[in-house]
Amino acid sequence: MALNANMKILVVDDMATMRKIIKNMLGQIGFKNITEADDGATAWPMIENALQTNEPYQFIVSDWNMPQMTGLELLKKVRATEQTQKLPFLMITAEAEQGNVVIAVKAGVSNFIVKPFSAQVLKEKIDKIFN
Amino acid sequence: MSLINDPSMREIVIDFCDESIELFNQLEEGLEILEEDPTRSEELEKFGQLIDRVMGAAKSIGADEIATFCELGKVIGYKSSQSTDTALLEVVIAILFDSVELLRKMVNQIKTGNEQGLKSLNTQAFGTRLSWLSEKFKDIERASCAVEPQSKNLSQTSIDDLMSSLGL
Numbered sequence: 001m002a003l004n005a006n007m008k009i010l011v012v013d014d015m016a017t018m019r020k021i022i023k024n025m026l027g028q029i030g031f032k033n034i035t036e037a038d039d040g041a042t043a044w045p046m047i048e049n050a051l052q053t054n055e056p057y058q059f060i061v062s063d064w065n066m067p068q069m070t071g072l073e074l075l076k077k078v079r080a081t082e083q084t085q086k087l088p089f090l091m092i093t094a095e096a097e098q099g100n101v102v103i104a105v106k107a108g109v110s111n112f113i114v115k116p117f118s119a120q121v122l123k124e125k126i127d128k129i130f131n
Numbered sequence: 132m133s134l135i136n137d138p139s140m141r142e143i144v145i146d147f148c149d150e151s152i153e154l155f156n157q158l159e160e161g162l163e164i165l166e167e168d169p170t171r172s173e174e175l176e177k178f179g180q181l182i183d184r185v186m187g188a189a190k191s192i193g194a195d196e197i198a199t200f201c202e203l204g205k206v207i208g209y210k211s212s213q214s215t216d217t218a219l220l221e222v223v224i225a226i227l228f229d230s231v232e233l234l235r236k237m238v239n240q241i242k243t244g245n246e247q248g249l250k251s252l253n254t255q256a257f258g259t260r261l262s263w264l265s266e267k268f269k270d271i272e273r274a275s276c277a278v279e280p281q282s283k284n285l286s287q288t289s290i291d292d293l294m295s296s297l298g299l
Contacts, residue, residue, distance in 0.1 A: 014184060015150065015184045015185075015187060015188050016146065016150055017143060017146050017147040017150050017188040017191075017192070018184075018187060018188050018191060020143050020146060021143060021188075021191050021192070024140075024143070063187070065180065065183050065184075065187075067180060093187075094183060094186050094187035094190060095202075115187045115190045115191050116190040116191045116192075116193070117191075
């Protein structure tokens with residue numbers, strides 16, 4: 001999938017500050033079409049609705065640790081659904097334990113990023129996913 | 132330059148402070164439940180989850196001391212939730228109350244831009260106390276949202292290497 005500024009991106013994090021920081025960074029990288037969700041449980045219906053309206057999300061940036069539906073559970077739902085099984089999915093976490101990384105990779109994560117990170121690191125990850 | 136020192140990012144820093152203070156209120160509500168009944172281990176686990184949110188955002192804006200405190204609070208919350216030693220749990224709850232109070236003061240100092248005030252909070256001594264407490268639970272493995280007992284944290288570079296070796 002080609003990388004473009006209007007790519008439809010969904011940022012999922014239960015901390016509003018983090019969503020702002022990530023949106024800000026994505027904006028710095030050049031992306032313009034960014035939507036937010038405050039939990040995996042909020043994000044999943046948004047992903048489903050976007051599919052139904054034929055305007056699917058093209059990239060998910062999600063935190064791991066969220067209260068109702070974790071990033072891992074969201075990833076598993078995305079991968080288990082035919083229309084979204086190849087949807088690029090970047091997982092964010094405040095701490096990365098080796099076992100978690102392996103589990104996320106097995107679940108089909110596209111890449112993994114550890115807080116704190118800069119816009120440059122985020123861009124590198126995105127480039128790696130899309131190129 | 133970290134966000135905390137970047138004037139153009141002041142709005143995000145203020146948002147972080149406001150959101151953290153709201154989460155501190157929730158942390159204190161949970162601790163009050165635990166004060167009544169220290170065996171409510173699910174509240175300690177919830178403490179770990181809530182403080183993890185502040186930790187991630189604090190790291191991201193460059194509020195390193197707050198992030199370190201939150202990290203210790205998170206480890207203590209998760210680990211103590213697996214303990215049945217009521218006497219120790221009572222100590223944990225008291226120290227976590229103090230931690231939240233200190234975190235609140237630290238965040239307020241950031242919000243008001245009073246760096247001198249932050250330095251006067253004597254956070255180092257309290258950090259030592261938290262580290263001492265986390266040591267009490269060193270035999271309990273699960274310290275985070277890890278879905279498997281596993282404690283080895285990786286740097287971004289190590290993750291990149293690991294992901295390469297896994298074919299990504």
